[in-house]
Amino acid sequence: MILGTWNLENLYRPGGPFGPKDEAAYGTKLARLAAVVTELDPAVLGVQEVGDPEALDDLVGLVDGSWHVTLSAHADSRGIRVGVLSRTPLRVLADTRAYPALLRPVQADDAGLTEDGAGRGFLAVETATAAGPLRVAVAHLKSKLLSYPDGPGGGARFFPHDEGERARYGAYALFRRAAEAAALRALADELLAGDGRQRDVAVLGDLNDEVQAATTQILLGPPGSEIGTPGFPTPDRGDAARLWDTAPLIPAAQRFSRIDSGRRELIDHVLVSHRLVHRLTGAGTGLPGSGPSVLPSVGPDPAERRGAPGSDHAPVWVRVGG
Helix, strand or coil, rough: CCCEEEEEEEEEECCCCCCCHHHHHHHHHHHHHHHHHHHHHCCEEEEECCCCCCHHHHHHCCCCCCCEEEEEECCCCCCCCEEEECCCCCCCCCCEECCCCCCCCCCCCCCCCEEEEEEEEEEEEEEEECCCCEEEEECCCCCCCCCCCCCCCHHHHHECCCCHHHHHHHHHHHHHHHHHHHHHHHHHHHHHCCCCCCCCCEEEECCCCCCCCHHHCCCCCCCCCCCCCCCCCCHHHHCCCCCEHHHHHCCCHHHHCCCECEEEEEEEEEEEEEHCCCCCCEEEECCCCCCCCCCCECCCCCCCCCCCCCCCCCCCCEECCC
């Protein structure tokens, strides 16, 4: 089966401030997205940037077969949230934006505003597979894209007044992403329930940073045994709590899910428990067998992509054997 994650990029119905301006652009976007989901044919797909729940219904309606769909109730200020599409029924285990109990609110801007939870909720579900129950958490961590207050018309601006402001807001974004990673790791601990050697658990999502970033590393648990290292085939006590980032299994030429100002980056991830990692038979971005994804290069102003067809992200997926 295919298990994957995909940022759908501003999935809104037309007419609002963030989605396509007309039905024609909306139809084109849906058709592009639906064609990818159809060809990928995932058993479970975590999705991000669902702005209108009805738009996700429109998308699913264009994909063959029956689907079970669940969305987080915790959206950000633009209304975007995470969700799960599955070929099999879903049971919601958690839908939360809470930080771990001992983690205090973190600073978010120059005025001293603090955030006491994730900007977008984490959704955890369970579904049945031929190999037994599969537990999945889906997340969309704080973006590296920086926005500043007092933009045009009272909204946000995406270019700083000076480099000091850029550095401060870069730190605020990092504070938030690190806190969210700690919260997601706490949720993963609940799903692992003490022994990932006996449980199929996956964490899917747009983590907004690459494999070696400190925020991504927070999610892995005990160090050691990463895929491709000498310790990987050797069991140890850390296996019960570990998650493995599957990025090293992706062919090098495909190891990116977004292009930022001409730079390829892998910011969408599939992390799996011990019981899952040793049953993986492949991994990739885009569509299986299609080679490197053809993606647009995005810049610092998200408004430039309003109404664009498809998504600026490639799906990231793994294939799980028996």
